[in-house]
Amino acid sequence: MKHLLTMNELTTEEIESILTQAEKFKNCETWDGAREKYISNLFFEASTRTRCSFEMAERKLGISVIPFEAATSSVQKGESLYDTVKFMESIGVDAVVIRHEEDHYFRQLMEGINIPIINGGDGCGNHPTQCLLDLLTIKEEFGSFEDLKISIIGDIKHSRVARSNAEALTKLGATVCFSGPKEWFSNALLENGEYLEIDEAIETSDGVMLLRIQHERHASTSQLTKEEYHDSFGLTIEREKRMKRNSIIMHPAPFNRGVEIADELVESAKSRIFKQMENGVFVRMAVLKKVLEK
Ligand code: CP
Numbered sequence: 001m002k003h004l005l006t007m008n009e010l011t012t013e014e015i016e017s018i019l020t021q022a023e024k025f026k027n028c029e030t031w032d033g034a035r036e037k038y039i040s041n042l043f044f045e046a047s048t049r050t051r052c053s054f055e056m057a058e059r060k061l062g063i064s065v066i067p068f069e070a071a072t073s074s075v076q077k078g079e080s081l082y083d084t085v086k087f088m089e090s091i092g093v094d095a096v097v098i099r100h101e102e103d104h105y106f107r108q109l110m111e112g113i114n115i116p117i118i119n120g121g122d123g124c125g126n127h128p129t130q131c132l133l134d135l136l137t138i139k140e141e142f143g144s145f146e147d148l149k150i151s152i153i154g155d156i157k158h159s160r161v162a163r164s165n166a167e168a169l170t171k172l173g174a175t176v177c178f179s180g181p182k183e184w185f186s187n188a189l190l191e192n193g194e195y196l197e198i199d200e201a202i203e204t205s206d207g208v209m210l211l212r213i214q215h216e217r218h219a220s221t222s223q224l225t226k227e228e229y230h231d232s233f234g235l236t237i238e239r240e241k242r243m244k245r246n247s248i249i250m251h252p253a254p255f256n257r258g259v260e261i262a263d264e265l266v267e268s269a270k271s272r273i274f275k276q277m278e279n280g281v282f283v284r285m286a287v288l289k290k291v292l293e294k
Contacts, residue, residue, distance in 0.1 A: 021286035034061035057284035116291035131164035133280040145172035151201035154211030166192035
């Protein structure tokens with residue numbers, strides 16, 4: 001695997017191979033191939049989980065992390081993304097992890113950059129390692145993806161997590177449905193799943209995946225108050241009682257307690273939200289191994 005940019009470009013076999021390797025790392029398997037390897041995490045957009053989780057994965061593998069802070073880098077003097085990555089390549093960095101606000105930023109790097117690029121999130125486009133950690137969490141819970149129904153609820157239109165998950169889950173045999181405010185639903189998503197009213201989505205799904213409202217990607221502010229959104233489109237305590245018996249709650253985080261999910265449900269029995277975060281480290285170790293091994 002040269003790069004990891006989108007879920008669409010991975011075959012089913014490649015996805016399964018990454019999940020299997022992640023499970024091995026979770027079961028304490030080690031890999032010595034990363035010694036003397038250097039990685040830089042180039043985050044041009046805010047992140048807590050993806051950035052820290054990659055750094056944890058890199059350190060567990062013995063990779064040397066070359067620090068980079070966009071706010072104090074020569075990006076502030078007008079240096080381009082391409083020239084920043086080319087610099088990293090020229091000093092001997094073996095791979096870069098990039099998060100950027102521009103959809104498909106990586107297209108401008110495909111000609112001229114020779115080191116692997118791992119996409120840590122591109123605008124409203126893709127978030128492949130979030131998807132892989134979601135898949136690992138679902139696989140741990142249910143064993144496989146066939147015959148599962150996963151609902152993705154909230155600000156779908158602006159969510160790279162929704163897009164990556166819908167593509168991958170469908171490819172793996174699960175049924176995906178969407179819910180949330182209709183103005184945040186894009187017809188382009190229909191090829192991967194139908195739109196359902198919130199109560200039907202929650203009551204019929206094995207996995208209920210909630211999404212944060214991506215205010216930073218909205219042209220105008222929502223007309224709904226937080227309370228109105230929670231009542232109309234959130235996982236309320238009342239709605240959670242109507243979920244299927246063995247169903248689980250997921251959220252890529254950061255979450256807004258009391259908006260898309262009731263505060264009390266974040267760490268409830270059905271919630272796998274912190275399990276997702278834990279799995280992120282092992283999935284990222286597996287991805288790093290895939291792009292670094294010769
Ligand atoms: N889930 C996720 O991508 O979180 P961060 O934005 O904190 O990295």
